[in-house]
Amino acid sequence: MTEDELRSLIGRVKRGTLSRRGFVKRVAAVGLTAPMATQLLAVTGAAPAAAQSMPAYRPTRRGGGGPLKILYWQAATLLNPHFANGSTNQEAARIFYEPLAGWAADGTLVPILAAEIPSREAGTLAADGKSVTWKLKQGVTWHDGTPFTADDVVFNWEYARNPANATVTSGSYKDINVVKVDAHTVRVEFQKPTPFWADAFVATRGMLIPKHLFQNFAGANSRDAPTNLRPVGTGPYRFVSFAPGDLLRGELNPNYHRENRPYFDTIEIKGGGDAVSAARAVLQTADFDFAWNLQVEEEVLARLEASGRGKVNVVDSGNIEFIQLNVTDPNTEVDGERSSIRTTHPAFSDPAVRQAMNFLCDKNSLQQFIYGRAGKATPNFLNNPPRYRSEAMRSEFSIQKANEVLDAAGWVRGRDGIRAKGNVRLRFVYQTSVNAPRQRTQALIKQAAQRAGIDLELKSVVATVFFSSDVANPDTYPKFYADMQMYTTTMTEADPQTFMNQYVSWEVSQKSNNWQGRNVLRFRNEEYDRVFREADGEMDPVKRTAQLIRLNDIVCGSHHIIPLLSRPNVSGQINAMRTNLSGWDNYHWMIADWYKEA
Template identity: 25%
Template sequence: MSDPSHPARHPSTTTIPRRGLLLGSAAAALAPAGAALAQPRPPAAPRGQCVLGFSQEFTVAHPLMPANEVDQAVWWNLFSPLWGLDPAGRFYPILAKAVPSLENGGISADGLDWRIELREGVRWHDGQPFTAEDVKFSLALIMNPNFRARGKDGYDRIESVTVEGPQVLRWRLRQPYAPLMSILSQFFIVPAHRLAGAEDPNNTPFHAAPIGTGPFKWAERRTGSHVMLTANRDYFGEGPYLERLVFRYVPDVNVMYTQFRTGELDYIGLLGIPANHYAEARTLRDRVIHVIPRGSVENLTLNLGHPVLREKVVRQALYLSLDTRAITGALYYGLPKEAVTFLPPENWAYNDALPRHEYDPARAARMLDEAGWKPGRDGIRVKDGLRLEFTNSTTTGTELRTQAQQLLAQSWAKIGIAMKIHNLPAAVLWGKFWAESQFDSLMTNTTYTIASDPNVLHRFGSHAIPKRAGYGSNVSQFENARVDELLARGVVLNGIEERRAIYREVQAIIREELPMLPIFQGMQIEGTKAGLMGFENNLHVLANSWNAARWYWA
């Protein structure tokens, strides 16, 4: 963050409150004896390796394409953005010499003109120099209509890009766009000299052997097993201190926990340690357990294109008869906090005035009766020949989610709603099944925002339905004219209070319309081996390997 003292003038550089960043300072409380002593210095040269366990498989090497959290876990080590967000919500420069701001002249007073000076001496992993042309190419690639970009919001506001020298470029926006600073904190630059001129930008040799400017280089990928990276000894930043990173795919979270317990894994992330193993995990010798909130929400994502789920009263009845406390208490041992919106409480635009969730299956049944959904011979409700039934999907190998699905299916069956479980491997679920809204409903842990900004155009804007537009993340196919209007206004305003009012109203509408049913704030129980230094939770990224360049063994 360039200057957190002027949030009203530059809302995208607002410091995110650290309230709840580490629940109960669990990491410190559970650290082994002597951890408070001065840490040993990192090694003078990279040595050793770290094996990171993830329950989803790496899928996409190109950092500008749609991907999952594990992909981003790898990207942070292969590639570099212009700047990033630290755990306290401050922007810090990476490829840029400084984070542009009104105060340092990098952004004009009207917010339209941006001037970026880049670090000198940065090289791609193949030895070629990194220049402003690479940044310009990466911006153009995202806006290429033939390229399957992860998202175009913000980038589509850039009117022109001018290279003024090898390490200097400018761009001009059509109109101010407050979330752009946060969006660019996850804009990983790709090499123009490797990708320019590709006949099909979605399918190039780069996808199998990517190169970046990051602290680690691509070494190998074994499908169904792992991705290995090796130290980039010419890295321009701090580190790397490890010789190798191995991102191991372990689809069953219980097996993954066992491998962490027995020492095969040095770090266990993403879905982390299942809550039912938390008590035991705390007793493990030479392990540090981190209980951390995330910027995500465990929820049911509903496909409003489904003939049953498109009806608002059905969604309301589902939410009224969703026993969130049974899920958080019985299955997750009371560790996560219940959620009522898509933003985490740590976000500066969080609406704390929303009504708490009410569990009232009797009222839900009455609502369905009044709406014409009458029980059939088998007890499942029917209306106009349509049965009140749908499927719910999540990734295979997630035992607690499967138990939550079973609990929901039993609960909803009591009021005449049939929910069938249809789980899939992560690589399948996060492919066309998700992107083309082929599901009825999903149980996922979703991060709705990009980094620290509450803009959710890509999640709830009607223009961002990937099944129609080819980009965006509005897989619920949610459409609401008022939300579209609010989201369009929210990204061009500069005043943080005005923006806060807008996103509070958006949350209230989403809470009423329920394209997603919030269950609890994302919470992970992650583990590291004692002696692994440098690990730090960051609410503003999707995976905590974001700073693995600074990890080392004591």
């Protein structure tokens, strides 16, 4: 379908000569999903911005459901969402803190602390794309009884954008202006037309903290706030206790702002162990009700599921398991900082070495023999929603081509078989978190690399350390004190704009921002920055889609990253559990709806 044909169809919907259902059917034939078709109509003014209906919820009273026991094999270490740079910290914070809205599984926005989703029809979404007005739900209180108001929303904007706080959410707030209209209304103003207006105050980066408990903690003492570890939020559960890296407990919030919710009287999130033991504790023994992120070999997962006590949930998402090839030198220190942007990697600065490493990753074998339904081989960093998936990128596993590329670039094998050029040898430290599929992946790639004259030293870091927000720890992934590293990065909204900002130059993770920038790779490319800015202000959805695809092609084409597997959200739950899961938000995005059937 051409750009002109797509615009013609949108025009027919606006004129009333083609139904929305008819439009969805037409564009489905070219790979556009129904949720994304609806969003496309919304941004062009041809349909409401999002469905606002909530899923059916059977319990008829608050509480009475006993304990909810959740198992996370990567444990949380802090509970302030503005400092949560790992998925487990974000998930744990979401038990207590809520955003104005969240993303449902179908890619639509659902109000949480907002009274409604902004729309052009209601006059709260500006036609020029330069402002959005949020009306807040009234009668909401923080867990200590203090009313939730517009002042809290404005404070979160000020807190997140303050460079002295070094928040991981700063990218969503630093270039906007937030105005209090009245006690329960705020207006977000953009510097230019902004197609992706549902970023600030929405989903993972939108969790709101209370002004009255955080306003005295900024800059040098921002990490000293007692509520960093003892949250007071608006969510369905109140804080009871927290042992970082181990156990988090909460209890029912009797004043929760949604009727007959939550169902469970208490909640417990146990951290630690490994993914296999977590899967076993739910699917086989039913000692826990729910297990997060079951990154387990397919053979093991299927065997545990066959016990009949639980089931595996597979929810489509934009998550990606990938390898990063360091742009900087992790072994050279500049002013007390390794992997400084003032250095370049001695080997990966050669495009031939990066291309060779891409040839040495057998993605199809990873899918077939390790991940199964939990991972699909891909050449793209940006895979979902499908309309943003590039057709230009290709994957090929070829040890022969890796050798040819290195030979042509002058990398010569030494007596020990390891290639070198000048004083630089192709010997790399390759790190990831402790997890069986990842260690098997490391071993597979190491074996292939050896046949190309590349020696890989495999390093496995305990997940609670690797994904920690501890700025003093050298083994966290934002520090990237290795030549190569591998992990999954999550896409927590149905629009790729924020997901792709992890390669813009102004998000570089470095000492000056306490390694809280999202650009862990330290990738810097003028074209990437320019196209990102263009997409950030492009109101034409067709042009913007092409720009976002181009961003994928720039970073993937550089071979500084090696996409391995597009990863759905895979979790486990006992048969009686009923959950509301979304691949575009946290697992706990709507935990107030969870319950058990008798």
